Amino acid sequence: LSRPCFVYLRASAIPRDPDTTTISIIHHKKTYIKGQGRGDLWGLSGPLAVQESQAQGSWHKEQALCCVIKTAAIGAIVGQRGNKIMESQESLYSKIQASREEPEAEVKIHGNKENQKLAKSIIEGVVTKAERYSKEGAKGSSTLKTSYTEKGTERKVPMTDWDAWEGLPPIKKNFYVESARTKSMSEAEVHKWRKENNIMCEDLKKNEKRAIPHPICKFEDVFDHYPEVRDSVKKAGFSRPTPIQSQAWPIILKGIDLIGIAQTGTGKTLVYLIPGFIHLDLQPVAREKRSGPGMLVLTPTRELAIQIESECKKYTYGDTKSICIYGGRERRDQIEHVTKGVDIVIATPGTLSDLQMNDFIRLNSITYLLLDEADKMLDVGIESQIMKILSDIRPDRQTVMTSATWPDAVRRLSQKYLKDPMIVYIGTLHLAVVNTIKQKIIITTEQEKRVLIHWFIDSMKPEDKVIIFVGRKLIADDISSDLSIKGIPVQSLHGKREQSDREQALDEFKEGVVKILITTDIASRGLDVLDVTHVFNFNFPQNIEEYVHRIGRTGRAGQLGEAITFFTKNDWKIAEELINILQRANQEHKRRKREAKSAKYHSRARNTSK
Ligand SMILES: Nc1ncnc2c1ncn2[C@@H]1O[C@H](COP(=O)(O)OP(=O)(O)OP(=O)(O)O)[C@@H](O)[C@H]1O
Numbered sequence: 001l002s003r004p005c006f007v008y009l010r011a012s013a014i015p016r017d018p019d020t021t022t023i024s025i026i027h028h029k030k031t032y033i034k035g036q037g038r039g040d041l042w043g044l045s046g047p048l049a050v051q052e053s054q055a056q057g058s059w060h061k062e063q064a065l066c067c068v069i070k071t072a073a074i075g076a077i078v079g080q081r082g083n084k085i086m087e088s089q090e091s092l093y094s095k096i097q098a099s100r101e102e103p104e105a106e107v108k109i110h111g112n113k114e115n116q117k118l119a120k121s122i123i124e125g126v127v128t129k130a131e132r133y134s135k136e137g138a139k140g141s142s143t144l145k146t147s148y149t150e151k152g153t154e155r156k157v158p159m160t161d162w163d164a165w166e167g168l169p170p171i172k173k174n175f176y177v178e179s180a181r182t183k184s185m186s187e188a189e190v191h192k193w194r195k196e197n198n199i200m201c202e203d204l205k206k207n208e209k210r211a212i213p214h215p216i217c218k219f220e221d222v223f224d225h226y227p228e229v230r231d232s233v234k235k236a237g238f239s240r241p242t243p244i245q246s247q248a249w250p251i252i253l254k255g256i257d258l259i260g261i262a263q264t265g266t267g268k269t270l271v272y273l274i275p276g277f278i279h280l281d282l283q284p285v286a287r288e289k290r291s292g293p294g295m296l297v298l299t300p301t302r303e304l305a306i307q308i309e310s311e312c313k314k315y316t317y318g319d320t321k322s323i324c325i326y327g328g329r330e331r332r333d334q335i336e337h338v339t340k341g342v343d344i345v346i347a348t349p350g351t352l353s354d355l356q357m358n359d360f361i362r363l364n365s366i367t368y369l370l371l372d373e374a375d376k377m378l379d380v381g382i383e384s385q386i387m388k389i390l391s392d393i394r395p396d397r398q399t400v401m402t403s404a405t406w407p408d409a410v411r412r413l414s415q416k417y418l419k420d421p422m423i424v425y426i427g428t429l430h431l432a433v434v435n436t437i438k439q440k441i442i443i444t445t446e447q448e449k450r451v452l453i454h455w456f457i458d459s460m461k462p463e464d465k466v467i468i469f470v471g472r473k474l475i476a477d478d479i480s481s482d483l484s485i486k487g488i489p490v491q492s493l494h495g496k497r498e499q500s501d502r503e504q505a506l507d508e509f510k511e512g513v514v515k516i517l518i519t520t521d522i523a524s525r526g527l528d529v530l531d532v533t534h535v536f537n538f539n540f541p542q543n544i545e546e547y548v549h550r551i552g553r554t555g556r557a558g559q560l561g562e563a564i565t566f567f568t569k570n571d572w573k574i575a576e577e578l579i580n581i582l583q584r585a586n587q588e589h590k591r592r593k594r595e596a597k598s599a600k601y602h603s604r605a606r607n608t609s610k
Contacts, residue, residue: 171283272372373525467523
């Protein structure tokens with residue numbers, strides 16, 4: 001460690017008794033000691049200067065504890081690319097090695113006696129759980145046999161990095177049967193169709209480029225071989241595929257990874273769900289013989305996870321079982337469901353990574369992965385959880401990413417998660433709002449906002465339904481209690497509310513029991529309530545992407561909607577980006593009229609406040 005380094009400590013590694021604990025850092029088999037005592041261990045900040053200790057590599061002087069287990073269970077201990085074993089090593093200050101023999105494998109644990117015992121009990125837990133999940137494991141016992149190996153009398157077994165992916169069932173990804181009509185489209189016809197529907201696509205594979213499949217014009221062109229799918233789409237009453245569906249379905253069904261970017265409310269959920277159902281259904285290994293779920297949908301919020309699950313139920317066929325995993329629900333319930341066996345998991349990353357870390361769910365059976373609202377998911381903070389989840393999913397899976405926005409920072413990250421993808425986007429990769437949303441901006445002050453919002457609510461028609469976005473939970477509570485006092489039925493949604501209250505709030509809004517939903521950004525992405533006529537931005541969102549998502553809660557699936565946004569001088573930094581969005585969506589610039597209208601709003605507002 002000749003240069004400064006950063007050391008990140010797991011919360012559980014922070015010593016309870018700082019007076020007696022030492023933090024040691026092992027690097028290239030050398031042990032470095034940092035701090036013994038309160039002053040050294042607490043309040044550390046900045047780069048650590050560590051000193052090499054006398055006790056270099058003390059762990060490997062101890063006798064190794066050897067455990068013999070069934071080879072089939074070893075993947076669970078090692079984890080993909082050794083991530084699990086590395087984690088145990090880090091937290092136990094020990095070294096764990098695994099051999100690769102049939103039918104029994106050997107695991108050697110180096111370290112002091114106490115840590116060896118701890119590591120052994122962790123491994124035992126993992127082996128027992130692995131048995132429970134693996135049908136094969138259930139047939140025989142894989143009781144851990146252990147012994148201390150005397151130095152010099154160790155079994156001469158090569159200790160290797162375990163390839164956790166060996167022995168997994170084969171995977172099938174190409175299910176596309178191109179219709180005669182699609183096949184016969186000339187290049188000119190393909191070009192015309194894409195131009196008329198604003199479809200842009202590109203093969204992101206480096207070096208040799210592949211031919212991009214022709215878009216499909218009708219549902220029959222792509223689903224004729226899958227009658228259940230064709231019928232469920234027809235039953236939904238859709239007349240034709242949306243532009244993103246038209247180009248993305250052939251690509252995904254061919255087994256190619258895809259990045260799909262299209263404006264809000266344009267049917268991206270079915271873009272990935274329907275090929276996912278086909279993929280699941282037609283894997284070479286029969287569903288009942290699979291060791292776990294085959295499809296995983298990761299999504300940033302609980303509300304979105306619930307919505308996707310209900311879409312799954314609407315369109316799926318056969319006896320496909322899905323489960324929605326998110327925080328705020330009874331953990332035991334979720335674990336019970338998972339262990340009973342499911343085909344599709346829809347989850348928020350935090351809760352899933354918790355279940356994964358505790359070995360309640362195994363992800364190595366996943367062959368179809370979907371990252372919904374990918375840009376939000378790859379935000380700082382969530383990304384580390386996603387990485388952890390993805391490291392346990394087989395690398396030859398198929399991956400699809402979708403979103404309505406695609407900021408530069410996220411594009412680079414997508415290269416990490418997808419393999420030779422194609423990208424399909426509608427119109428532009430720049431932020432864009434569908435032209436079914438009329439955007440109004442009201443330049444105002446913080447003081448006047450309350451009066452104006454009351455004026456807006458008073459002028460709502462019976463068929464109107466509005467989502468009011470605010471910046472903070474407190475404001476959401478405040479406005480909703482204001483309105484409730486006035487006798488106006490209203491619901492609010494934010495992260496501090498109990499999960500059951502959050503679900504009830506959304507249900508009441510969807511069913512029309514209340515026509516006003518006041519919410520923070522947890523409802524800005526993906527929520528699909530078709531009869532929302534207005535979105536009101538009481539506070540301008542943190543960034544312009546969130547503005548696009550928020551106002552996209554109205555004007556969905558071709559319907560008309562209106563977005564009204566309060567803009568104060570505090571929001572000046574975002575003005576330029578906002579103007580770009582308005583111009584791109586051809587919003588009229590009615591300055592005079594707007595000023596007049598705004599003056600009318602203001603004078604009414606003043607009268608009301610008087
Ligand atoms: N081909 C289609 N024709 C008409 N409506 C469709 C079609 N496909 C999906 N829809 C409907 O369009 C609505 C919006 O779809 P969806 O929620 O998938 O949008 P999205 O693109 O994911 O939006 P967001 O970016 O806000 O998440 C849904 O109610 C869905 O049922």
